[in-house]
Amino acid sequence: MNVSxxxxxxxxSLLKITREEELNCNELxxxxxxxxxxxxxxxxxxxxxxPVEHHLGLCRECEEEYEALCKALQDIExx
Amino acid sequence: xxxxxxxxxxEQGKLLLLMDTWQDRLGEHHPERSEAIVExxxxxxxxxxxxxxxxxxxxxxxxxxxxxxxxxxxxxxxGTYQGRGKxxxxxxxxxxxxxxxxxxxxxxxxxxxxxxxxxxxxxIPEESVSSTSPDVEAQKKDSxxxxxxxxxxxxxxxxxxxxxAALNGMPQEEIASQMGTxxxxxYKLFHxxxxxxxxxxxxxxxxxxxxxxxxxxxxxxxxxxQTYVEGGHS
Numbered sequence: 001m002n003v004s005x006x007x008x009x010x011x012x013s014l015l016k017i018t019r020e021e022e023l024n025c026n027e028l029x030x031x032x033x034x035x036x037x038x039x040x041x042x043x044x045x046x047x048x049x050x051p052v053e054h055h056l057g058l059c060r061e062c063e064e065e066y067e068a069l070c071k072a073l074q075d076i077e078x079x
Numbered sequence: 080x081x082x083x084x085x086x087x088x089x090e091q092g093k094l095l096l097l098m099d100t101w102q103d104r105l106g107e108h109h110p111e112r113s114e115a116i117v118e119x120x121x122x123x124x125x126x127x128x129x130x131x132x133x134x135x136x137x138x139x140x141x142x143x144x145x146x147x148x149x150x151x152x153x154x155x156x157x158g159t160y161q162g163r164g165k166x167x168x169x170x171x172x173x174x175x176x177x178x179x180x181x182x183x184x185x186x187x188x189x190x191x192x193x194x195x196x197x198x199x200x201x202x203i204p205e206e207s208v209s210s211t212s213p214d215v216e217a218q219k220k221d222s223x224x225x226x227x228x229x230x231x232x233x234x235x236x237x238x239x240x241x242x243x244a245a246l247n248g249m250p251q252e253e254i255a256s257q258m259g260t261x262x263x264x265x266y267k268l269f270h271x272x273x274x275x276x277x278x279x280x281x282x283x284x285x286x287x288x289x290x291x292x293x294x295x296x297x298x299x300x301x302x303x304x305q306t307y308v309e310g311g312h313s
Contacts, residue, residue, distance in 0.1 A: 024270075076129075
């Protein structure tokens, strides 16, 4: 398995934020609605939701879905 | 335990029905179940349209299909809603995941893990252009070489496959499908692999500063975004 310099750098940057315990994508799905609501209303993110922020920093797909969710919630809110 | 107020009849019954939550109203025996499903479906469709506007164009028939698929999933998983955030936010999060899984599957349907492995075999490490000192450059080069070596020696084949696919922008759902598993297991392989690499590098004497001298995660995000938007496999 050959990895380019750029990819090796990406792996290093991932190791920098790797934790022993992380939320997985399904666990995130259970709390992402609450997190998005708080973010959109400018409320502080409490300790129980901090792992959500961490997961979003690691998981491109969940981050993309989160951004889409924010758009949807903003639209529904404006109904 | 949900109690149904229909027996009360009249205005009192109606008032209690209005107080029922989405979870109650979508319950199998609730008298308002059909109406609740129609209402929720309309919300999901609207949310889908706005969330996918711009970046992913989907025709309305496809959106209807996605909303229906999501609705079934929501009804199947009603019991898992923990009441954290609004019910509609939870339902929309599920709907958006269903939609993106569908979009990603279509985008990646002609790319196999084997193909990515072959491509990786052909890749050549880039010559770096940098203005930093030769010592720093040499240290950086060493750490990158160590990363490559550790990937070979400290990861299982499945962890290597997941890492390689992820580095090439393949979505986890697609990796899972090709490996005959699910997204959670792929995330676990990815996570366990990262933990193994981190431990292995630290055990080989790389201090945190030396190991983590790389630029911040912007590099990771940019590469991922570029791969996904442009379709890195095409």
